[in-house]
Amino acid sequence: MASDFRKTPVRVSCFECPLRQKKHFRPFSADELNFVSHFKRGELNADAGSTVIVEGSHSAHLYTLLEGWAFRYKILEDGRRQILNYVVPGDMVGLQGAVMAEMQHSVEALTPVTLCVFERKRLFQLFEKHSGLAFDLTWLAAREESILDEHLLSVGRRTATERAAYLLAFLFERGRNAGLLDEERRHVPVTQMHVADTLGLSIVHTNKTLRKLSERGLIQWLDRGCEVLDPEGLQNVANWNPGEPKVRPLI
Amino acid sequence: MASDFRKTPVRVSCFECPLRQKKHFRPFSADELNFVSHFKRGELNADAGSTVIVEGSHSAHLYTLLEGWAFRYKILEDGRRQILNYVVPGDMVGLQGAVMAEMQHSVEALTPVTLCVFERKRLFQLFEKHSGLAFDLTWLAAREESILDEHLLSVGRRTATERAAYLLAFLFERGRNAGLLDEERRHVPVTQMHVADTLGLSIVHTNKTLRKLSERGLIQWLDRGCEVLDPEGLQNVANWNPGEPKVRPLI
DNA sequence: CGGACGGTTGATCTCATTCAACCTACGTGG
DNA sequence: CCACGTAGGTTGAATGAGATCAACCGTCCG
Known part of the structure; x- marks a missing residue:
């Protein structure tokens, strides 16, 4: 490995x-x-x-x-x-x-x-x-903290569907900001196993939950990954919004 | 409020x-x-x-x-x-x-x-x-992050009993290190509602889970709080150990 | 004295896990 | 070139952990 x-x-x-x-x-x-x-x-x-x-x-x-x-x-x-x-x-x-x-x-x-x-x-x-x-380093740490806060809220209190929608909206947003995703490349490279282990769900139930999101036209599942079709739709399902994308430090 | x-x-x-x-x-x-x-x-x-x-x-x-x-x-x-x-x-x-x-x-x-x-x-x-x-500030942020990581693991992957045991062991440890708890004062001032909202469980199920921990002699529930009787027992149930208590910064 | 808060308990229900198949794509070695 | 194993995904059925509903109790407080 x-x-x-x-x-x-x-x-x-x-x-x-x-x-x-x-x-x-x-x-x-x-x-x-x-x-x-x-x-x-x-x-x-x-x-x-x-x-x-x-x-x-x-x-x-x-x-x-x-x-x-x-x-x-x-x-x-x-x-x-x-x-x-x-x-x-x-x-x-x-x-x-x-x-x-x-x-x-x-x-x-x-x-x-x-x-x-x-x-x-x-x-x-x-x-x-x-x-x-040094300040930037602290900034990055504080930001990681606030992301973990949101994840914790998600795993602790959101339903399976909400969680899945949140995660995919979140990944799409992060990928987009980092320049990994755009209009052409919308492919988030995770397996359903990764999704399950992020959301605290079993893989079977994750599969069924993702399927529902597909059927609603919010995402499309492909080989080893997911295409986000409707980021805002996902955000609505999850009752989450990413906030203004801010300029961020880099070290 | x-x-x-x-x-x-x-x-x-x-x-x-x-x-x-x-x-x-x-x-x-x-x-x-x-x-x-x-x-x-x-x-x-x-x-x-x-x-x-x-x-x-x-x-x-x-x-x-x-x-x-x-x-x-x-x-x-x-x-x-x-x-x-x-x-x-x-x-x-x-x-x-x-x-x-x-x-x-x-x-x-x-x-x-x-x-x-x-x-x-x-x-x-x-x-x-x-x-x-400045370094201390970053240290504190990194530490908060690692605590959140452990909470996320707990809420995402531990069973209700494991979660409850982890939380109480964790709170006891933190309280002890901060000087809020000692041999005489072992009272962690939380309600079962707080425990439930930390663990991502309903209050009823939290009550039943805490009861089991009481029956095993690990804790004792009191008015608005909990007395930790066997911190190590809790750690074993949760499969968690706090690590060496390190000297920490303060600002 | 009534109401709010915190805790307790049983019954019922449901969301999610587990078990068990099965399918496809892909890579590897015979 | 085929055979086989593995990784990822899919689906139905059985089971279980935990939620919800509904009481009820004691204590504190205005």
Whole structure:
């Protein structure tokens, strides 16, 4: 599983970072850009299905997803799995391991992914010399927190149909903001197993619930993934709205 | 609801902060202590049951809980409520509102509480001049995240009994570390309604589940609260362990 | 003294799990 | 080239965990 890694030296320079160009991300100052380009130590490539970070590990690195889809999850001893959140380009993973002792969750790639690798040791330099970036880091952590809040509300209090609608609307929104989805590419690369493990449902019931959403014309299920036909319809079913897409930081 | 506030000028000086003395919190440097004592603009007192922060508000403040128990929650339009996490002394609330636009959840007092009030505007000074405290802020955010991860695992994948055991073990642990509980005072001040809304269960089923835990001698339910008799027993039922209690930052 | 709040219990019902097939697409090795 | 295994998806039937409904009790409080 965690075998197909190619850890290469920096390939995409931060100066030409494809993410930075997108209007969804806040621009760096020249100074910050310079720092980040030194902070970045390399890139990590991993195939779909490979485990990028293992729960319990003490990694010397933290990462920003540069390309592809991934997800964070936890498992109980007997194998029950809960997917905690999804990772799209611009999201940071491994911060927990960096500021606390060890990782409390694992991360797995949904598609082939590329991650920027940063050295944990240098994190304190970021805090010391670049308060703007430090603030951004906190911003990202606060945002992850508010996403988890919404997921918790969903799993705890929404019905199966509402949950499924919420999740797909959420994934569509995130994918769109990260530039992974647009009018042509509307394909969210998850299996029904992923949906089940995110929503806290069995796979059979997930299947039946998704089928209902299909029949209502809100989504279309394809091979290993889902096409969101009516994002707003899903939002209505879930009684959720994503709020204005804000410019977000990137490290 | 949000009526019984007494916002007073600083009463407890940070120099004599009762929390700082406890060995669970990391000590401040003289410089940091000085900054924080200026950062703090006052105290907020609220009665049990009062709403301290309302979802959707744009508060000019952020807070650290100095005394008492509180909780964060979200509600759906039709009234379904999900409790997201509990707040104990030393925990910060309102950071979301400070770094992002507005609060995405509400906060309510479980007992009479005292909060230290900080001015949001000054937050950037903290990042600029006190990287150690900025790091601590990130540490706190990362920790909140890992707690939410565990809650999500619980609500999504644990059985009702496991969930209840986890929650009570968790609350006991947090209360103990924050100095709210000890050999004499073992009373966790929640109603069964709070437990239900945390676990995503109905109140009836929560009652029956808690009863089973009582019968097994793990807890004892009292008026408006619960006494944890066997924390380790609960941890075993839930298949959860809290890990080494680490020294934590405080702002 | 009435009402609100918190807790308790039994009966019934339903949403979701589990079990058990079965189907298709895909990849691998004989 | 076919045979087989695996991954993902689908469907019906049986079962069960938890929700809902409906009482009822004690305590506190205005």
